[in-house]
Amino acid sequence: VRDEMTNEHMTTELCMTELRNCQRLSRGPTFIYFGPQKYGYRPLPTEILSSELVRLIEVLVTMGNDVELLEKWYRADVNAVPPVSILQPIDTYLVHFLNKRVPKLQARDSGIWWGTLPKMQLMVRKASHTLYVNGKMNHTEMHNYHMAVTEREVMQPVI
Secondary structure, eight states: OOHHHHHTTOHHHHHHHHHHHHHHHOSSOOOOOOOOSSOOOOOOOSEEEHHHHHHHHHHHHHTTOOOHHHHHHEEEETTSSSOEEEEOOGGGTOTTTTOTTSHHHHHHHHHHHHHHHHHHHHHHHHHHHHHHHTTSSOHHHHHTTTOOHHHHHHHSOOO
């Protein structure tokens, strides 16, 4: 996966697109899963219904959490129906994330991003779990914030 795909948060979509292409073009098995000892990478959703993001942020604020990162990195697309909030490309705020010409600056911005990501992942997981426990989110909605890419691939319908 190229850095540009990581920058645009498209790694999961790339994996799912390739799996669908294999299913469409192959005559035989298109995917074999060998269960590892670990669950796998659990990305942030690239799109969240804006109404759902508001609920996630509200519950985090109620629990005393600073939600500045989520408010910064997710931007509303009010033209979408229903409105969604989109995870911004990394280089929107960390302009040297892809800058291979200045490795020191790229390393700095890359380090900042890989430190920021787990904080946001923890926030949305904690908030979604709290909403689920309080009956304000169903299990499928909650699990979307906890699911690994591998699980998404395994759940991809066979055609």
